[in-house]
Amino acid sequence: MGASRLPVPPLLVYLFLVGITWLVILLSEEESQPFVVDESERKALHRALDVVDAAASELKISSNLHPARLAKCDYEQDVDFAEEGILHSEMSDQESCCEACNSDPRCVASVLSSVGDEPPRACWMKYAASRRVHKAGVVACLPFRSQTIKEALPLPIEQRAKKTAKGELCEFRRDTDVAPGPGETMFEIESTQERCCAACVADPSCSIAVLSSLADDPSLACWLKPQTEPVVYKGGVVACVPEKRSAESVVAAKKILHSKPSSSGEYALSESSDAGLGAEELARRRRRIRDAVKHCWDGYKARAWGHDSVMPISGRGVSSGFNAAVTLVDSLDTLKLVGLDAEFNEGRDYVASDEFARKLQGLGGSTSIFETTIRILGGLLGAYTVSQDKIFVDRARMLGEKIRDRISDQGLVPPTFGASVRSGCMSLAHAGTTQLEMAYLAHLTGDASFLKAFKFYDTIKSKPNLDGLYPQCVGATSGKLTLGAEADSFYEYLLKLWLMRNPSAAAGARSDGEEKLDEWLWRAFDAAADGVDSKLATKSASGRLFLDDLNWRGGTSGGFSKISTMEHLSCFVGGWLALGSTHQADEARAKRHLSLADEIAHTCWSMYEAQPTRIGPERVKKHELDLSATDTREYILRPEAAETWWYMFRVRQDANPTESFDHYRDWGWKAFEAIDARLRVGFGHASLRDVRKAETSSKGDVLDRMESFWIAETLKYFYLLQDDKADGGLLPLDKYVFNTEAHPFTTITKSRR
């Protein structure tokens, strides 16, 4: 074990101090012993904890392992837990397995399987660990934190009241909180019910103490509050009221335990409880999502810095797709948005480094131009939008020139840097997904040569289409018509480029040519929106609206057949239609498009809700939500459902500020919680082989893969959905346009063509 590698003197000091501290705690918890802590004892306790922390940081110098984590692990030989776990990694060891549990706030214990197990020496994370079983060769690790977790479990009813040494009765109330107010203080982190209550008894200004839940950030923190109102119901929290201070409002909290909680499981007692999610709940959700972003960033930083991505289970760095730190660049604006400024700055410094410049120069060969454009160029431009740091424009220009030089005179884009535009089917999505990035880059640099990308619109406008829907291969006279793979973002950019160029603001300043482009963009978007409505939207037997694909045989008179397939990718259509509807002059059309968008948003939610994991699949076939007809049940952390829920929420809330559209937020929150619970692993979030399988039972159920769009898009949309700013949110839709990878660009009021 790692402990034997530690130098003896500091270790002994440390263990001695831990022992003393635990003795103090244990004595205070004995039923017959007073657990009141007076001011001097509290200070002494804090001093002892400070010394422990100091000793821990001293150990850091001479240990490869995080000393606090190491010291807080308690190994047990031949012990397993019967509860199902999540496979964290194979061929692990005691220390990494324990460390993995320590870095996941929901992990109660981890278990390293024996050499004879299948798979051998695998590390399993357990989120419950009360059924202890004997199993030879297995090693269980209980993080020190589990002690406090055990103490924080809901108390049996007879233990709700305890007498203090002074004869005061301390009453515990499960799931009862008091909303934050002036004068409250945090007593300590990683507290327990008894210590928290004793601290309140000892503090004359304290009326109620609240121990936060395991899911809170920080978890199990003890808050001392002078105020007892407003009382709120909050699952997992325990309030403690010293008898003499017990307030009526706390008694009132009992009443609501019998009421139906809101869909989020929590609601305020106050009259305003029906008016939508409170600021506190939204803040709690944002904290959880921020924590997920940080977890992934930390994993990437620790194991894959400078590589394209981290393999979230094994912690290996991989650079096979780009060799240009794609996760780092793709994550930057999300880091800034969620308030992880230090992490953003680390990333920014890497972008400014010569190493990164060399990587950009080296891009070529089999690297996808489409993915490079949306993830890396888009990531650099989004980072500029949120920071105004010119280094991002410099780097974007370097990369933009490379991409511009690969675009043909017809505006076509080869699949890779090394391929030619002449070979085979030219993808509609590839050719139609550089214009937004190039327009923004031209705007920021003043270099109109980037607008070469617009040439594609001259090419496509004369090509055959059916009701505004074009085949996946540019110029084909028949073939697949879809808003899924190989086509999706072409349609997305028709609207978004039109929006970015802000025609209403710049109309007077344009030449004829520019007006024509903008007019065509809008008409092409509008026609495609109608095409989706009339040709692709199909009601299933159960009344849900799906987006089918068409096999088009060419011509305009009925030469097509439907393919009942809807990809997760197509879920973006709801957001696209909702956004477009806000610019429709014709009210009836706007209403029709918004209602279609809403039905798509609902269907995409059903794709999640119908699965035992509550996570949506890659593809549904024959409208079967039980996935009996699909050819893949994977979930690879895709964003499109969350994207549509966010647009629907934003568009409808902006139009009706007094109404509540929290159901979209709740969908996003439930999806986030489901993904976080099922897929959070040691170095990020893994992907899922089968969304119908709620438990991991064999190798390969959880895939060692975290695409960069998880942080760039999915977590960003989850976060934006919980934004509570009344003025239209963090990135209002009238000021920002998102590229297809969710990187925010500002609208351009001055035409540069």
Ligand code: DMJ
């Ligand atoms: C993202 O990279 C982009 O949204 C792209 O347009 C297609 N989908 C992936 C994520 O699903």
